Amino acid sequence: MVAEVIAGLLQDQGYTTAIANSGNAGVQLVLDTLPNVVVCDMRMPGMGGHEVIQILKNQPTTSHIPVVVVTGFCDPEYFGVGDAFMTKPFKCDKLVATVDRMAKSPHARPAPPRTDLN
Numbered sequence: 001m002v003a004e005v006i007a008g009l010l011q012d013q014g015y016t017t018a019i020a021n022s023g024n025a026g027v028q029l030v031l032d033t034l035p036n037v038v039v040c041d042m043r044m045p046g047m048g049g050h051e052v053i054q055i056l057k058n059q060p061t062t063s064h065i066p067v068v069v070v071t072g073f074c075d076p077e078y079f080g081v082g083d084a085f086m087t088k089p090f091k092c093d094k095l096v097a098t099v100d101r102m103a104k105s106p107h108a109r110p111a112p113p114r115t116d117l118n
Contacts, residue, residue, distance in 0.1 A: 002088065006039055006070065006095065013096050023047025027055050030062055037102045038080065039095075040075050042071040066102035070095070 007017040018025035018033060022045040030038055038056065042049035049069065056062040069082035070090060083105070084098045 002041070002070075009092055009096065010039075010099060013100075015099070019043065019077055023052045025060055028053050030056055030065065031059070034061065035065060037099050038065055038067045039070055039099065042069060042073060042081075050081055061107065066105050068095075068098055 001003075003019045003021075007019055012016050015105065018028045018029055024046045026040065026044070027047070039048045040052055044052075049071070053067050053069070056065060056067065066084070067082035068084045068086065070088060072085050072088040074110075084102060086095060
């Protein structure tokens with residue numbers, strides 16, 4: 001699955017990652033963890049990426065989080081939805097560079113420390 005490949009690639013670069021298997025789960029995961037960057041596909045089970053991004057950008061607690069759209073579809077409706085856009089297949093170094101850039105964006109902020117981890 002592409003999500004696992006992306007997660008592994010980013011983990012190899014020192015990022016902590018989490019995977020959601022649907023749009024609904026993705027929104028909840030972002031609300032629960034407040035990550036520095038979100039990598040989002042546009043076509044997912046349940047809620048699609050466009051709606052996920054719209055919800056995140058309209059929430060005060062998540063509107064600042066940069067979203068990298070990764071999709072296999074070059075549909076014009078997807079352009080401009082996120083903060084960065086990449087089509088599959090993508091070059092691994094380009095994805096890492098994009099996530100690095102988004103994580104260092106002046107609009108990104110570190111996630112608060114997790115207190116529920118043992």
